[in-house]
Amino acid sequence: MVVARFAPSPTGYLHVGGARTALFNWLLARQTGGTFILRIEDTDQKRNTPTAIGQVMDDLRWLGIQWDEGPDVGGPNGPYLQSQRRDIYDKYIKKLIDEKKAYYCFDTPEELDALRKEAQDQRRNFIYPRPKDFPDAKDAEQARTEGRAVTVRFAVPQDKPIVVQDIVRGEVTFATSEISDFIIQKSDGFPTYNFACVVDDYLMKVTHIIRGQEHLNNTPGQQALWEALGFGELPKYAHMSVTVSETGGKLSKRERPKSLCEAIKARPDIDLEKLAEVGNITLEEVNSFLDGQTTPDMPSIDAMAEYLGIVLPEVNVVDFFKSGYLPETMVNFLALLGASPGGDREIMSVDELTKSFDLSRLTKANSLFDRGKLLAFNTEHIRTVSEEKLLRHFKDYLKAIESPVASADDEALSKLLEINTGARTLAQIEQKSKFLFIASEEIEYDEKAVKKVLLKNDGLAVLATVHDKLAAMEQFTVENIENMLRSLAEEREVGLGKVAQPLRVAICGTTISAPIFDSVEMLGKENTLARIDITLKKFGTETQGERS
RNA sequence: GGCCCCAUCGUCUAGGUAGGUCUAGGACACCGGGUUUUCAACCCGGCAACAGGGGUUCGAAUCCCCUUGGGGCUACCA
Numbered sequence: 001m002v003v004a005r006f007a008p009s010p011t012g013y014l015h016v017g018g019a020r021t022a023l024f025n026w027l028l029a030r031q032t033g034g035t036f037i038l039r040i041e042d043t044d045q046k047r048n049t050p051t052a053i054g055q056v057m058d059d060l061r062w063l064g065i066q067w068d069e070g071p072d073v074g075g076p077n078g079p080y081l082q083s084q085r086r087d088i089y090d091k092y093i094k095k096l097i098d099e100k101k102a103y104y105c106f107d108t109p110e111e112l113d114a115l116r117k118e119a120q121d122q123r124r125n126f127i128y129p130r131p132k133d134f135p136d137a138k139d140a141e142q143a144r145t146e147g148r149a150v151t152v153r154f155a156v157p158q159d160k161p162i163v164v165q166d167i168v169r170g171e172v173t174f175a176t177s178e179i180s181d182f183i184i185q186k187s188d189g190f191p192t193y194n195f196a197c198v199v200d201d202y203l204m205k206v207t208h209i210i211r212g213q214e215h216l217n218n219t220p221g222q223q224a225l226w227e228a229l230g231f232g233e234l235p236k237y238a239h240m241s242v243t244v245s246e247t248g249g250k251l252s253k254r255e256r257p258k259s260l261c262e263a264i265k266a267r268p269d270i271d272l273e274k275l276a277e278v279g280n281i282t283l284e285e286v287n288s289f290l291d292g293q294t295t296p297d298m299p300s301i302d303a304m305a306e307y308l309g310i311v312l313p314e315v316n317v318v319d320f321f322k323s324g325y326l327p328e329t330m331v332n333f334l335a336l337l338g339a340s341p342g343g344d345r346e347i348m349s350v351d352e353l354t355k356s357f358d359l360s361r362l363t364k365a366n367s368l369f370d371r372g373k374l375l376a377f378n379t380e381h382i383r384t385v386s387e388e389k390l391l392r393h394f395k396d397y398l399k400a401i402e403s404p405v406a407s408a409d410d411e412a413l414s415k416l417l418e419i420n421t422g423a424r425t426l427a428q429i430e431q432k433s434k435f436l437f438i439a440s441e442e443i444e445y446d447e448k449a450v451k452k453v454l455l456k457n458d459g460l461a462v463l464a465t466v467h468d469k470l471a472a473m474e475q476f477t478v479e480n481i482e483n484m485l486r487s488l489a490e491e492r493e494v495g496l497g498k499v500a501q502p503l504r505v506a507i508c509g510t511t512i513s514a515p516i517f518d519s520v521e522m523l524g525k526e527n528t529l530a531r532i533d534i535t536l537k538k539f540g541t542e543t544q545g546e547r548s
Numbered sequence: 549g550g551c552c553c554c555a556u557c558g559u560c561u562a563g564g565u566a567g568g569u570c571u572a573g574g575a576c577a578c579c580g581g582g583u584u585u586u587c588a589a590c591c592c593g594g595c596a597a598c599a600g601g602g603g604u605u606c607g608a609a610u611c612c613c614c615u616u617g618g619g620g621c622u623a624c625c626a
Contacts, residue, residue, distance in 0.1 A: 009626045044625055109624080116622090125550045125622070151624055169553070178551055186624040193626045217552060217621045241554080242619065250620080333560095340561055344574045363554095363561080366619055370559050373576045379589075422589025432587070453586095485585080500585040512587045 002034030003207045006060075006067070007197065009041040010052035012298070013316035014059035016369065017212065017243050017251055020334040024210045024240065026065045027335065027357040037204055038070030041197070042083045043190045053081075059317040063327050064350060069204070077204040082196050089191040092199050092229060093152055093184060101228045102184060103134035105151045106143045127180045130155060149187035154195070154225055156181055162220035167238035168362045174220040182221055198222050202231040210238045210359070213366075214250075238359050241338040241366045245313070251369050256305075256312045256319075257295045263310045264290060270308070278307040313371070322401055324427030326393055328385055329378040338363045347380045379424045390417055397426045404437040405430055412522065419518040435508035436522055440530050445538070446510045453501045453511060454539055462492070463502040467532040476525045482517040506535040 004025035008018055029036035038060070042048045053071065060067070069075025079085060096102035105128075119126035130153075135143075140150050156179045164172045184195035191199070201209065216239045226234055245251040247258065264270055276286045279300035288294045296304075305312045314320045320330055332348055340363065341348070341356035348356070382390065391414055398406035398413075408416070420429040435443060453459050469484050470476075485503070489496045500516045507528055513519055520528050 007626085011626085041626060047625065105624095107624095112623090120549060123549050149624075172552070174552075180622090183624055188624075190624085192624070197626085212620090213553065214620055215626090218626095239553085244619070246559095337560075342562070344562075346560090346575055360565090365554050367561090368559060370576070373560060376576055383589085420588085422587095424588070428588070482585095489585090496585045498585095504586060510586085514587095516585055 001207070002029055002032040003037065003205050004029045004034060004210065005037035005039055005201070005204065005206050006065075007039040007041050007200075008056055009044065009047065009193075010049060010056060011047050012049060012052050012055065013318050014056045015252065015316050016314075016320070016330075016334065018056075019059065019063060019317050019330065020243060020337060021211055021240065022060060022065055023063070023331060023334050024238075024339070024357075024362075025208070026067075027354055028208060028210065028359060029068075030354045031357050034207075035068045036066075037075070037206070038067035038080065039200060039204070040071055040081045040083075041193060042081055043193060043196055045188065045190065048083075055318075062321060063317065063331055082191075082200065085196070085200070086189070086191075088203070089185070089196055089199055090189075093191070093195070096154065096184075096228065097134075097137075097152065099228075100134060100155070102152050102154045103131065103181075104136075104140040104143075105153050105183070106135070106148050107151075108149070125178055125180070127177070128153060128182075130181050151183045151187050152185035153181040154184045154221070154228070156221065156224050157228065162223055164216070164219045164223065164237060165234075166216070166219075167236060167359050168241075168364060169216070169239060172216065172219075176220075176224075179221055179224070184225070194218055194221055195225065198225045198229070198231075201235055202226065202229070206235050208236045208238065208359075210240060213239045213242050215239060238362065241363050243337060243369050244366050245369055246371075251315060255315045256298070257289070257301050259312050260301055260305050260308075260310065261290060261292070263305075263308065267308075275304055275307065279304040321397070324397055324425030324430070325374070325378050326381045326385065326390075326426070328389075329374065329381045332381065333374050333377045337369065338367045347377065347384070375424050379422070382423060382426070383421065387414065387417070394426055394429070398430065401427075401430070403430050403434065405433055407437055415518070415522065416514065419515050429514075432512060432514045433519075435513065436519065440527055440534060443507075443509045443531065443534075445505070445535075449505045449509070449511045450539060453505045454535070457494075457498060459502040459505075460536060460540060462488075462499050463506055463532060464536060466499065466503050467529060467536070470520075470525065470532075471529055473525070476521065478517045478521045481520050485517070503532070507531045 006018075006022035006025050008014065008022075014022075026036050028034070038057070040053055040056075042053075057070075057072065067073065069077065069080060071080045074080075093102065097104070115129070116126045143150050156176055158176045160176070162174045162176060162179070164174070166172055182194055183192050185191055200206075219237060219239070223234060243251045245255055247255070264275070272286050273283055276283045279286070279296060280303065281296050281300050285294065285296060289296055301312070312319075314323055317330065321327075328350070331350055332353065335348075335353045335357070336346065340361055341353075341358070342361065345352075345356075385393075391410065394413060394417060395406070405413075405416070416429060416433045420432060423429045423432075454463065465488065466485070469488065470481070473480055473484065485499050486496060489499045492499070501511060503520070504513055504516050505511060507513075507520065507523055523531075
């Protein structure tokens, strides 16, 4: 019976790297009919955001990743929040201390830093100097009353090299002399990740641990702990390749601030004071951010980016949601990043991915998160998901971005989805349809579009003709609109574009929109004529002089 | 600096664990052409890789070693 788990620390929204880890564990559990656990590693009081747990769970749900045991659903081996398992960890820590397998430490950060610097200077790895005699509980108590910080370190057995049997890497050997006695209990009484993780994986009967390669170096220590605690058979490990970004290095949450910082620097004319105001931070904070000293909070980053009209690269699952990607796309893409079902298959459903998932087929080399390919996947999934699913996703999306299109009923929304086949993202569909749902007076006319389409080639004259023909139309149907425009083009011996484009600009303000016949029909006769009137009035006088 | 991992088209990858069937396949991107009411989408065609050097072998993308290059970790973060 397979038991897999995803164990995020709740520091904010779920990012794609975390989502991939969760997905692989979930895929394995689903394929084997095993259990998938969601465990929250909230042992760092400083880093936890109270809302983060909910955000992570929302993101997983959006992806369709359901957990069998977790903070909200419970389970036989709860609680699933590490912060609620303090007594359990304390018990095991006491056991290790009693057995002389762990010991108290009283070092100050300064002392530790000095030791590390010394090691660095001597060109060797930092190894904590284990005391000959371990301090006892009384020493610890006294240190505490003196106000000194007390931590507990695990005495890593030095007898034999530690071999990690990794499903993707094979046998990886670590010399124990390279593994420093690490802290298992912090001075605030919380366990460290390396300790809590081992205890929980044992208690929750986890059989498979799939995680990022960044944890490979933690594994020998965790194995030693597992053994010292007498936990018996080790779980199976699989350390996945890391997902890297175009800018180099691990794809992380730093991506967005970094990208914004570069964008600001690339535009020296920016009013930094105004920027600070928009981001709701001080000018000093902006400068510090530009110097790489500090990083403002995400809402500030987003606000500043929006103000500057910069699109930041998506890194969190919600970012992709708000950019109009489908969960099916994300699951498919992430499942194939650093893994392959073999052969030429790429666009796959969750069922297919589950069936074909194979831990032994994980790639060893790091892979780059290719947004272009993701877009292609999204295009394909938008084309192939069922109408009902697409409609549901579209409604969720519109609601999330607070689009005026959200006011449309299901019928209109379905129509939009239908006429916009070939769209790459839901965002594109929204952008090309938005004009149908805003007031005629609020249409913004794109300067280039007006110049190119209306003020040239008799654009306005054509538009006036179109207006009259539409006004005379009794049945305002897609078919009639199309016939009218086509015959008008024929009459004038020009391409359809010459008559369709002026109309397009008149009703939506730009040269880009959903297909014109359907758009006009959806807008309705009254609105269409009104918009043409507005356009004619607005740009009509300008043409007089320009016509020669 | 130390330890660990990795290396096929620009990118994701197939092929590697059983060396010959690989003049290295697919997809994305890119380039050219077609289609077209805009943007897309779609159709056809093209470009493009076994990091380098040594071995082992009749034969190596595939096995071994070195070099180079990338990545990770090196916290009282996870």
